[in-house]
Amino acid sequence: MSFFYALSIKDCTLKDGKIYIMMNKPCGYVCSSVSDRHRPVYTLLSKELQELVQNAPRGRRLHTVGRLDCDTSGLLLFTNDGLFSHKLTSPQNEIPKTYIAELKTEVCPELQLKYINEFEKGLVLPPEKKAPVQNAMPAKIEFLAPNKCKVTVTEGKFHLIRRMFMALENEVSALKRISFGNYTLPEDLPEGAYMEIDAASVQE
Numbered sequence: 001m002s003f004f005y006a007l008s009i010k011d012c013t014l015k016d017g018k019i020y021i022m023m024n025k026p027c028g029y030v031c032s033s034v035s036d037r038h039r040p041v042y043t044l045l046s047k048e049l050q051e052l053v054q055n056a057p058r059g060r061r062l063h064t065v066g067r068l069d070c071d072t073s074g075l076l077l078f079t080n081d082g083l084f085s086h087k088l089t090s091p092q093n094e095i096p097k098t099y100i101a102e103l104k105t106e107v108c109p110e111l112q113l114k115y116i117n118e119f120e121k122g123l124v125l126p127p128e129k130k131a132p133v134q135n136a137m138p139a140k141i142e143f144l145a146p147n148k149c150k151v152t153v154t155e156g157k158f159h160l161i162r163r164m165f166m167a168l169e170n171e172v173s174a175l176k177r178i179s180f181g182n183y184t185l186p187e188d189l190p191e192g193a194y195m196e197i198d199a200a201s202v203q204e
Contacts, residue, residue, distance in 0.1 A: 019052070019062065020202055021045075021078040023194035024185060031067040031076070038070050044192055045078075052080060065089060065180070066156060074099070074177035075185040078194075084202060088181055094137075094154040098179040099161055104171040106146035115168060116141055119151070123167045131158040139164070150178075 029041040033053055041064065042053050052062035065077035066089045079085060088095050107115060119141040125134045140152040151161055162172045178185050189195060 017060070018081040018084070018199060019049075019079060020081065020084070020197035020199055021049075021062075021194050022183060022185070022189075022197050023076045023078065024189045024191050025068055025073055025076040026191040027071050027073045030070045031064045041076065045194070049078075056080065068177060069159065069175075072099075072175045072177065073191065074175075075180050075183065076177075077180060077183060077197075081202075089156070091155060095181045096152050096154050096179070097156075097177060097181075098150060098152045100144075100176045100178055101149055101151050101161060101165070101172050102174040103147045103149070103165065104173045107143065107149075107170070108146065112143045115143075115149075118168060119164070123164050125157065125160070125163040126166050128159055128163055128166070131163070136160065136164055 023041070023044065025041055025044075028038060029044065030038045031041050033040055033042055042050055042062075045053070045062075049062060052060075054061075056062065059082060060080050062078055062080045063085065065079055065085045068074065068076050077088070087093060119139045122138045123136045125131070125136050127133050134157055136157065137153070137155050139154070142150045144150060151164075153160060157163075161175060165172050183197065186195075
């Protein structure tokens with residue numbers, strides 16, 4: 001398996017001109033091509049791939065599949081295949097996304113059971129910035145340590161996981177996405193590096 005910091009188009013196995021890339025996104029980058037405050041995640045790509053972001057014909061531009069917040073790290077997918085993006089991000093498809101969350105306040109075993117039950121029922125999310133009070137869909141949580149857990153959600157509301165823990169009077173200190181649908185972040189993929197997803201393995 002090859003990891004890249006300068007993957008070029010000739011390195012990719014194209015499928016009808018379509019490209020599929022997986023990155024381990026670092027914190028501090030935004031999923032936008034232009035930003036005044038933070039660095040765009042596209043600047044981590046090779047100049048050749050950046051050309052596909054800016055100058056490719058409409059409908060064939062390289063883009064992120066959904067978004068990760070600036071202060072969230074982990075699995076981020078890129079493609080120029082609009083149908084692939086739509087299948088993974090459409091709310092109706094309820095594609096699972098799994099994160100590792102580190103918490104500011106440790107959770108004792110008794111309280112962990114409450115967290116599990118509340119996540120399974122669906123939490124009421126407190127308002128934050130542009131987001132009003134919202135109901136979260138049922139989600140799964142597995143504690144790995146008193147202050148560390150694995151969370152799986154099937155929706156993409158603004159600051160969803162952070163607001164879920166806010167509803168339980170806790171705070172996320174670090175958040176990393178480790179899987180998105182059938183795609184899992186390799187443990188040995190360094191932050192800021194990316195790799196091709198074999199086009200032949202992409203589900204139609």
